Amino acid sequence: MAKKLSNPIDIILAIGCYTLRNKFKGGYHMDIKNFENLLEGRASHRKFLSDPVPTEDIRKLIDCARLAPSGHNLQPWKFVAVKNNELITRMAEALEANLQSIYPLLSEDEVKKLESYKFFIKHFQSAPVVIVVLAREYEYISSKLESKYNLDLLKPQLFNMTLMGIGGAVNNLLLAAQAMGYGSCWMTEPVVYGQEVIEKILGVEEPYKFVSLIAIGKPTKARKGQEKKTVDEVLTILE
């Protein structure tokens, strides 16, 4: 039979235990339909209003990102939220300069194609805040063995593992942004065209690397996400 609690200390302890038990059991459940609505409502936004994103909202986004799972729970991420418009412009200008530097190597047609693709590399310049995602290689038994014995077998997968963890954190952040009424776009083209120069502009230091950028802001208009493959197209069940 349950013990009757009359002592305030016992009551506080009982509430604490109940809360902890629920937390550690993964006790929070959400209606899956609400969750699906959130997922279906997310789309990449590439044009934003100039309304600033308050620091407390940025903190909330990162609060959600940091809860993601990661290999060995090593949480290999750092986030730099750039609100300073001059810095954002400098980053976009650096990408422009890098693009211009490769144009002489390309055919006229390729330059034309890259020029019309440029928007997808630089559109973050219209966002009131960009979140620069940094990652560091894991340090755990396998990476230590790899560097000690220069094991080619392990090398290619080590940074992949880091990046998979980053993907989880970024996706948490995108969904949190959606839940808070912000539009977002996850971008890696700025990394492809300007990893080093952007690291330099932001003063990123080893062992961290710039691996993703997320543009955030109030969207100029509602957007429907891109068509997705159906469950049948992507799922194989082996029984």
Ligand SMILES: Cc1cc2nc3c(=O)[nH]c(=O)nc-3n(C[C@H](O)[C@H](O)[C@H](O)COP(=O)(O)O)c2cc1C
């Ligand atoms: C890893 C990754 C990198 C991406 N990089 C860029 C990018 O550099 N520029 C861009 O405009 N969109 C980028 N996107 C957004 C995709 O183009 C977008 O997610 C995709 O077209 C599906 O559209 P949706 O997000 O609206 O569903 C990226 C998305 C992912 C997941």
